[in-house]
Each structure stands twice: as structure tokens, then as C-alpha cells.
Amino acid sequence: MARSTARFEQVQALKAQGKGIKPIMRELGLAKETVRKFYRATNVEEVTATSRAGRPSMLDKFKPYLHERFNAGITNISALFREIREQGYRGSHGTVADYLAPFRVVGAAPPAKPAVPKVRHVTSWMLHHPDDLDEEQQLQLKQVRTTCPHLDATAGHVTEFAKILTNRHGEQLDEWMVAVEAHELPHLHRFVRGLRRDYDAVLNGLTLPYSSGAVEGNVDRIKMIKRQMYGRANFDLLRKRILHAV
Template sequence: MSVSELLGVVFPHLLDLRIEKVSAAGRSVRIRATTHDRAVACPTCGFASRRVHSRYERRLSDLMVGGRETVIHLRVRRLFCGNEHCARATFVEQVAGLTIRHGRRSVGLGRMLERIALALGGRAGARLTSHVAVDVSRMTLLRLVRALPDPPAGVVRVLGVDDFALRRGHVYGTVLVDIESGRPVDVLDDRTAGTLTTWLREHPGVEIVCRDRAGAYAEGARLGAPQALQVADRWHVWNNLATAVERTVARHRACLRPPEDATSAIDAPTGAPPPASTTAPGVMRTDRIAVRTRERYAAVHRLRGKGLGVRAIVAELGLAKGTVRRFVRASGVDELLTNDGTGRRPSLLEEFKPYLHRRWTAGCTNATLLFEEIKARGYRGRYQIVRDYLRPFRTGAPVHEPTPPAPKVRRVASWIMSNPRNMTNDDQRRLDEILTRSPELIALAGHVRSFATMMCDLRGERLEEWTAAVENDDLPALHSFVTGLRRDQDAVTAGLTLPWNSGRVEGHVNRIKMIKRQMYGRANPDLLRKRILLAD
């Protein structure tokens, strides 16, 4: 490869110029060039002209070469327009791929700065450009982003809709995604039905709308695109079912603990009953959260008894709507206190108590030796804790194996919602033991398995049959779930039948969170919108 060919590969944007001189000056490379004496078309009327009005020199920053900033001193011509009917008397020639009107950077450098600004934002982008391109300020990068045009929306056939937080709990926006191509189409300033309706009317052609269970989006899609088929996302439906399952398990949490008579006593030559390691089921919780929960439950149901609705109770007590709704639906305050360990930190010795019982029953009564043994197994507490725990053992009474703590409600709900093929043998065994103690939980697990099969196989036509089976059992939480499905049954049936879902939209919501963290929450919505729509 000759030198001229090499220069054509490295500097393809300089091929149409006459290079006069290349020199190194400090940390920069200076290139002096002029344009050729060719006819140039007028940018207004297209008339080709070679009549020179004047010449002047432009200074352009270009991409780095060998770690040095490149500066092009380009001498260009100002030409007369020979068309007497043209409104432009003179114009300056532009070099394709190198210059733009009033630009002080080459086209290639400008594109690089735009890509860096879209990917990293202002401060981080400015730190990077000083090493790979040219020193620019963060405000310069932000101006470049704001000056970029929005991508054309085009005709979107399958539209995904979801909200994202501008300020969590206070201000939300809406992101619209083309499900087929995976690209974001637009960003709306709020998540109201009216805004979505307006956008859909301005962009006809939407045939399918993928959304979550939010009522505002359902109403906006119905009014803005009545011909479109609404598809409720399967993950959101499954998440709603998980909430109902957790409430049902909490209602029957007494069945999570093994019966008392299942604990066997083992006589030892020298032993005594240890102190109970868990709180008895009948003991009422008195921690701060439990007291506050009882007070709120009493206040909510007192106002409910007076005929007040959920919104009125929210205004009266200053609680969140979801909290009031959960208190209203609960059959009792015990259903809300599902975490028996709230306010109590477990002992450091808790997981080693069964081992201490086995060793004591085997005849090892030396507290120091037992302390060394459990310390080798990972115990991080003091010797005095072990000594005080073993002291009651020496009274001569039979030693009882400690009752294992009951699994948490959320843990049992996750077992019921899990695929049996993905569960460990121990988890499956513990779940089977719990199910044998509660016919209601057996029925619950059966309904969950049926729903999972229907969802994975895309057999949405079975939804009506499934809801009828649920209503025949005494499972109030699932009845509430079915009531919600019936209010949105067409969209849920479509979600359980068609392959479309909101997965790509959720991916963009996750990307928006990353962009917001890069911007430290300090950028205006217009800049966030540009980065959402244009960043790769």
C-alpha cells in the first residue's frame, strides 16, 4: 500500500482536498489544505457556479491522530450564484463528509461527540473526550444532544406501554416501545389516559397494545385506538397471582408449623429441657410494628363501618391507598402480621442449637469443648452465650429437641409458585408436609399449577374454566384475583394466548433507570427524553 493509499484509508474525508502542509505543533497535528477549483452547486437553487467572490480560512477540529489533537486549516471559496432568480447572492462551498455550515468541528468528530454524549452524559463524557477526541465542556456535549432531531416514529403495529419514575412516588412518565423492532418510539410526560389517547390518535396504525394491568393505560388504549387488541403482560398477571397466593398462605399460616406432638423427647443420662428457641404460636406480638398495625387496622375498619370508601379513609388517615385497601381486605389483624420475627433479632446460637442437643444427648456435657466445636462450624458468638444456654440442661430432666422454626409465609408462597422441577428435594419435602396439614393450601397449589400450565402453553381459552374452578373453593384471596381478571378479561385472555408481552418495554425501563443514575437525577426531562430515544 502506497502512502497516498494509506492516507486515503486513514483520512477518507480529506481525499477531495489539496493538502499543502502537515506539521506537529505541541500536542496537536496541523493540516493545511485547500479545495479544488471545481464548480459547486448553490445550496438554495442548485445552480453550479465557479465564479469566486472571495477566499477565507476555516479552522476545524478533527479526530485525534496518534494521540494528538488534529486541527485542519482549510482555505475555502465564497462563490457567486449565477442564477439571477435565486434569493442567495453568494454562498460558501462545503466539503462532503468534512464540513457543515458554521461548523468548527469536522463531521466525523461531531458524530463521535454526539455518541459519547448520548452514552455517558455531560461530566463523564467530557472526561472521556479529553482522551480520545478533543477537550470539550460538559455543557457543549449536552447542547449537542439537545440539538439532535427526534427519530421518526413511523407506523407502529405492536406498541408496548409502561411507566417509569421521574421522581419515585410523585412524578411518572410513560415510555412507548415498538415491540417488533425493540426501539423506543416516544416518551410521554405523564401516565394518564388522556395523554396516551392523544398520542394514539396522532399515530394511527396501532393494531396491538401490550401493557401492564394499569387502568389508565387500558382506558387510553380503548379511547385512542379502539380497533387495537389490548394484551395484558403475562408477568404482571403472574405477579398478581403471587400476591393472592401470599395472602392465602398468610391466612393459613398456623399450618406452617409442625404439630406439637411431633416433637419427640429423648432421655439422656444427664440432661434438662432447654429454653424454648421459638415463640409459641399463641403468644401475641407486642413489638412496635405489631402495635402500629393493630391501631391502623382498628381505625380503618372503624371508618369502614361508618360507610366510608377507600379514598375517604386515605384522606382521613393519611395512609397510602394500597395500605388501606390491604387493611380492608384482611379478614383479621393476624393476617397482616405474617412476619413473626419482626422486631426480634435471631440469636447467634440459633442455627447451632440442634447440634448442641445431639452432642449433649450423646454424652458430651463439657461447655468449653462444645463451644470449640461449634466455633469450628462457624459460630461467631461468645463462650458465655453457650455456657448460659447449657446451664439449664444440668437439672436432670429429659432433653427435648428444639422445634424447628416454621418457614416464612413468603418462602412458602415462593415454593407454591415455583416449578417442582426447579425445587430442591428438601424444599419439596417441606412443602409437601405443609400441604398435608391444610386442604385449602392443597387446593391453592393445584390452582397455581393449572394456571402456570395454561400460561406457559398459551392456552388462554381455558381461563374461564380455571376461574370457575377457583370460585368453587373457599379461597377469598384468589376470589379477589379472579374479580380483577374479569374486569380485564379480554386483555388477560389475549396475554395468555398470544406470544406478545412487555418484556422489551421492561428492558427499556431498566435502561432508563441506568440513564437516570448516570445523570444524578439533575437533568431536565427534555435531555432524558433525547437519551432514551437516541442512545443505543
Template sequence: RVSDEPVGGRPVTIVLTVRRFYCRNSDCGATTFVEQAEGLSARYRRRSVPLLATLAQVGLALAGRAGARLAAQLGINVNRTTLLRLVRALPEPELTEAPTALGVDDFALRKGNVYGTILVDIGTGKAIDLLDGREAEPLAQWLRDHPGAEAICRDRAGAYAEGAKVGAPDAIQVADRFHLWRNLGDYVEKTVARHRACLKPEAPESEAPDRPAAERPPEPAEPRLVSRTRERYATVQDLRRQGESLSAICRILSLDRKTVQRFARATTVDELLGKAIGRSNLLEPFKPYLHQRWAESITDAAQLAKEITAQGYTGSEQTVRRYLRPFREMLAPPLAPPTVPKVRQVTGWLLRRPDDLDDGEKRQLTDIRSRSPHLDRLAEHVKAFATMMVQRQGEHLDTWLSTVEADDQPDLHSFTVGIRRDHDAVTAGLTLPYSSGKVEGNVNRLKAIKRQMYGRAKLDLLRKRVILA
């Protein structure tokens, strides 16, 4: 009796009459041999071959629990563990050689603890293998066992660079352009934060310094996070000069070791203040409205807080009270402070295509560049790198590096140091048509499969679903 695929939602059982053979050899471990119907039945199976193939595909697509629920709707009674067992038993395609263009990236099985490596055929866009760990040796061993890779697309990770160099020394390593652009964006943001004073627009003539002090807008107080960062940086640096170890500083200041390391390694406090000062202020978009209502003699902070909350403000009423408190000591309503773009906004303007900016953004960026020679030259460096990346002009990389290194751009200098360490791969990335786009797509698909499987996504089962689905 063999269970087969249901018909019309009703279960089907096929009753077979077959021959049974008896073995008279006493040394044989099996006593009987049952004849099988080819393509229908298999030894030790109570389900038909077509039904097993269907269930295996259901398991590949939906894993255990979801697959069992779908099978029940189709009229098939199967346990979730059976589905996973069928997936594990599926044969894998034989792979003897690496593809011509191989993509490499890491993924997290347990973020911060357990990682793996995914290998993708850039030509077909399909995942071909999953490795345990993201160190150099597993990749190098895989490349030795599967020769033939001519180009290896990777991110800027040093482990993959070393593994590719050891396992396939003749292959061209290609640094992914997306990761190059993102790395550049990080250093651009640091540079903009370093010159954040230039982001504030100049006051119009009506707000000149000769305006009575009682009518000027209040000077914004330095955020507590900024002042605390300055104090901690000064304290950590003083203790380091006194010869205290990092562990001793951790005990004295009651801070985590990683925090102390960050403060100790920073050469200036500006390196630590970039994100703190560039952090979004929840009240900033609503300040013009508060000034307008105050000029209309609406001075109840609670009422004003309710009004801006209805407009989308998500901060506290106390924040509104603190901002309005200096207004009560003025003789006349203060003018609304000029809107200062955030560090991240300006960074986005520098990294986006000029045609994608609206007229207001173009005008603000032009004003900022006119006030800050450093940011003006930064914009030119970013534009040159973008042109080189889009038009595949890797041969101009050395010229770009020399130009940046000759300029007073400390943060971009750090970027150029990393580029020179990985010079050949970056040049190939800016010249060849290969990229890790298909690899990133497979990583996203892998994450969806992993989360669908909850705690059952061990590497062997995850590997089957990623490669065969």
C-alpha cells in the same frame, strides 16, 4: 489545521490549504467563508469528521470520564464535557410509527422521586424512546403521535393500562406473564403464612406427649416482633373504634403515619404477621448441633457460640445463651426440635417445577400437603395456573377464577379480584406469545448506563445513550 485520529499512539495534525471567500454584502452577518474538505473538515471544528465520529461513539459507550480516560490511552486529548456534547449532538433515527408490538415499563431516575418510561420494540428488542414520568398521559400522547401499535406489552400498572387505552384504543393490551407469576407468588406466600402451623412436622412416637416434661424440648418463645405486632394491632383497632383519627393515633403511639395506616387497614392480625413469623431465624440451622453438643455434656454457651460461628452462624452469643438457658433446668438433655421449613421455602417449593425439587423437598412438601387441606388445594391452584401459563391456555382463565373463588382461599381471592379488573389483558398475556422479557432486559441495561453516568444522567443525555448505543 485539523486534528485527526492518532497513528501509532501519536497525535496527527492535518495542515490544509484551502480557499477563503469574502462577502462584499454589508448586510451579511458573515465576512468570510472558508472552503471545507468534504469528509475531512467541518465548519467551526478543530477535529476531523472521522475523529469526531470516533469520539461520539466513545461517549456513547463510556460517557464522559471513562470515555476521556480511554481516549487519552489512544492518544486523543479530549475533555469529558466535550464527549457528552458530541453525544447530545448525534441525530436520532426518525420514528413516525409505533412498532407492531410495543413494550412499556417504568424506570427510576431517582428512586422514590423521579421516574421515566421506556418504550421497546418487542420485535427487534431495541429501545426506541424514553418518556418523562410514568403517568398515563405521556404514554397516551406518544401513542397518538406514533400510530400503528397492535399489541402493547405492559406490567399490571394501572397508569399504563389507562394510557394505552386512551392513546391506542384498538391495540391489544398484554399483561406480562412474569409479573402475573410474581403477583401470584406474593399471595401464595401470604396463604402459606396464614397456615404456618401446618408446616411443623408431627412428632414421632418417641416424642409423644407422655414423655416426661423434663425431657421434652423447650417450647420456643414467641418472637418479640410477633408479640409487639399483636399489641400494636389491638391498640390501633381499639383507638379506631373509639373514633380517633389516624393523625391522633400517630401522636398517641408515636408511630409513622404509614405504619398506623397499615395496622388500621388490616382486617386480621394474621395479615401483618405473615412476614414477621416467616422471617429467617439465624440460629435455626444450628439447633441440632447445639442439642448434640449439650448431650455430650458441653454446656458452656460461649464455647458453643464460637463453634457454630466457625460453621457460619452470624448471630450474637446472647441469642445462643437465651436458647440454652431452659436446658439447665432439665434433668436430661432435650431432643433436638424438628426442622420446620420457612414460609418462603414452602412458597418456593409450590412455585417451582416439580422436577426441580430434590427428594427431600418433595417429601417435605408431600407431608405438608397431607397435613393441611388448604395448602393442598393451594398447590393444585398454583399448578393449574402454571399449566395455563406455560401452555398458553388463556381460554381456561374464567374456569380457574371460578374454581379459586369457590374455595376458602381469602388471599387468592384478592388475586382474582385484580385479575378480573384486568381480565382482557391477562387473557391476552396467557394466550399470545408476547412478553416483556426484552423490556426488562432494556431496563437492566438502562440502569447500568445510568449508574455509569453518576449525576450527569439527565433524561436527554440518558435517552441518547439508551437509544443510540
């Protein structure tokens, strides 16, 4: 806690001087994500609470089962520990005992909170077409979007950009970028700034039917042949293999 407080004060002091995240990273020698969370926090408790809340536990996936069994009258901790061990739990007996202790005091377990989906799963769901997700994945994504307005806005913009990309609707690019900039979404703002820097190339790529895929495919094929022959043959044979492959 003391270290977190010191870092928070350092980052906020530099922020007050008008410095951005990257300059603060270089000055303090901290990772980008570390600086970002202290930079955006309003107090140190906000940072530490988020860290604790997001920390996964081996017991998480077994909590709904424990709640159900406890309310069914199975309150013996050792028995419940053996049951979840048979299901794959590899944690300690003490962890289970500590988790169930409050339930033993009141004599019942509250409804189990659904497990929070992992970031990589949410990202994958957002990047897939809705028709490619099963019912459970669609439901979980809907629940996540409902609980977080920023994530809901991000998912909506990602979906719209995917439509522009796959259907080559480059004429909608300007409207999409304006819509993104109207929301408080720093990550997408950086993406939009990158699009604006290469606007002509991006617009052509989202409009015209041409692709460099064939060229990239040949480059990858040449690299593969080169790796296969490294240390085994001379340039003449490499050239012949490439010409034969093409």
C-alpha cells in the same frame, strides 16, 4: 403489650363500623401489614404470639446440632458454645446457656424441631416447576403444605395457573377463577378481581401466540443507549446509535 392492645382495640373498633383495611390505614396512619394482622386477629394475644413465634434467632440453625451433642453426653455449655462458634455462630454465650438450661434440668434434649423455611424460599419453591427443585426442596415444600391448608390451596392454584399460562390454555381461565373464589384466600381473590377487570386482554394473552416481547426488548435497548450517552452526546448522535442498533 400495652401498645399492641391499644392498636388492636382501635382497629377492631373501626372494623366494627364496617371500615376496611385501607380506610383504617389512612385513619390510624399505620402500615398495611400492621393493620391486616390486627384486623384479622380474634384477640391481641394471637397477634403477639405470632410475632414472637416468627422472630428468627441466630441460634436457630445450630439447635439440631446442640440437641444431638447434648444427648451424646456433651453437656458442658462452654464446650458446646465453642463448637458452634467454630461453625459460624456469632451470638452470645448467654443465649446458648439460656437455651440449654431446661435440658440440664431433665438431663436430655427433646428432638429438635426443623427450622421453619423463610417466606422467600417457600414462595420461590411454589413458583418453580417441581422438576426444577431438588429432593430436599420438594420435601420441605411438601411439609409446609401439609401443615398449612391455606398455603396448600394457594400452592395448588398457583401451579394450575402456571399450567394455563405456559401452555396457553385460556379456555380454563374461568374455571380456575371460580375454584380460587371457592377458597378463603384474600390475596388470590384480589388477583382474580384484577384479572376480571382486564378479562379480554388476559384471555387473549393466555390464548393467542402473540407477544409484545420484541417491542419491549427494543424499548429496553433504547433506554440502555440513552443511559450510556447521557451528558456525553447530543440528540443527533443518539438517533444515529438507535437507528444503527435497530
